[in-house]
Amino acid sequence: MSAQIIDGKAFAAGLRARVGEGVAAFHAASGRVPGLAVVLVGEDPASAVYVRSKGKATREAGMQSFEHRLPADVDQDDLLAVIDRLNGDAEVDGILVQLPLPPHIDEQAVITRIDPDKDVDGFHPVNAGRLATGLDGFVPCTPAGCVMLLKDTLGDLSGLDAVVIGRSNIVGKPMAQLLIAESCTVTVAHSRTRDLAGVVARADIVIAAVGRAEMIKGEWLKPGACVIDVGINRTAAGLVGDVDFAGAMSVAGAVTPVPGGVGPMTIACLLRNTLISAHRRAGVPMIETAPNGGER
Numbered sequence: 001m002s003a004q005i006i007d008g009k010a011f012a013a014g015l016r017a018r019v020g021e022g023v024a025a026f027h028a029a030s031g032r033v034p035g036l037a038v039v040l041v042g043e044d045p046a047s048a049v050y051v052r053s054k055g056k057a058t059r060e061a062g063m064q065s066f067e068h069r070l071p072a073d074v075d076q077d078d079l080l081a082v083i084d085r086l087n088g089d090a091e092v093d094g095i096l097v098q099l100p101l102p103p104h105i106d107e108q109a110v111i112t113r114i115d116p117d118k119d120v121d122g123f124h125p126v127n128a129g130r131l132a133t134g135l136d137g138f139v140p141c142t143p144a145g146c147v148m149l150l151k152d153t154l155g156d157l158s159g160l161d162a163v164v165i166g167r168s169n170i171v172g173k174p175m176a177q178l179l180i181a182e183s184c185t186v187t188v189a190h191s192r193t194r195d196l197a198g199v200v201a202r203a204d205i206v207i208a209a210v211g212r213a214e215m216i217k218g219e220w221l222k223p224g225a226c227v228i229d230v231g232i233n234r235t236a237a238g239l240v241g242d243v244d245f246a247g248a249m250s251v252a253g254a255v256t257p258v259p260g261g262v263g264p265m266t267i268a269c270l271l272r273n274t275l276i277s278a279h280r281r282a283g284v285p286m287i288e289t290a291p292n293g294g295e296r
């Protein structure tokens with residue numbers, strides 16, 4: 001038996017096309033085009049690639065892309081001044097500061113400086129609090145994309161056992177919040193979890209976000225489980241996820257590939273959040289772009 005491969009790349013292309021239609025409708029209603037500002041500090045090649053593909057996707061959706069490149073040794077105060085300027089710029093609906101930042105910069109101070117109502121990454125503590133309490137805000141893009149793929153694959157998630165492996169502020173914690181909101185029974189596992197294999201064995205839904213190549217083994221899975229692999233690990237053998245893909249394929253019901261799974265959804269959800277922000281800031285009601293509801 002072989003699992004269904006969840007085609008995140010195709011789903012994300014559809015979502016980006018609908019966001020593009022939403023951009024055109026917003027332009028017709030408001031006379032302006034949504035804008036996303038991306039700030040890149042330093043010249044890390046992987047980050048530069050991501051920033052370039054975000055800029056390209058932003059323009060393809062009909063939005064404005066503002067790119068700010070700062071040297072690796074930039075003063076924290078100068079970076080904060082750039083954020084202040086973007087916070088006050090009416091053309092900018094979304095601000096993304098590419099992470100990680102160089103070690104001399106206080107990442108939390110930078111994230112907290114972004115206007116929560118332009119924080120399309122959903123990393124500001126105000127947005128984390130809104131998500132935890134069920135208020136409208138911005139949901140982090142990777143977990144939002146994972147929920148869309150889960151609903152597309154499984155339909156209603158209510159009552160399912162979900163295990164989130166990883167407890168980062170960016171993926172694991174917001175992922176758990178979203179699954180709680182979908183009425184799953186949620187377990188959050190991490191590096192100190194005892195008997196990870198035993199925890200995974202009970203799960204109808206497995207979200208792997210540990211950042212360790214092929215750590216989650218196919219034999220651990222409950223037969224028929226839906227496996228969402230958030231990992232992107234560069235190895236000698238190429239790009240691999242946090243899940244042993246071949247092993248998972250012979251036990252699971254459905255699996256996301258790496259690449260072509262969660263990654264493209266992250267960018268599509270970033271564009272969707274920017275469109276949502278533009279509508280909120282202009283006071284224009286928005287037509288839903290996610291096929292299965294999407295997240296706040």
Ligand SMILES: Nc1nc(=O)c2c([nH]1)NC[C@@H]1CN(c3ccc(C(=O)N[C@@H](CCC(=O)O)C(=O)O)cc3)C=[N+]21
Nearest residue numbers: 050096097098099100121259260261262263264266267
């Ligand atoms: N403030 C901030 N927000 C982010 O959302 C953010 C960030 N910082 N720092 C870096 C990570 C990483 N990230 C990815 C986005 C898309 C793919 C993606 O599209 N991947 C493709 C191609 C992978 C490849 O070939 O390299 C795929 O998985 O199929 C991957 C990774 C966003 N990040």
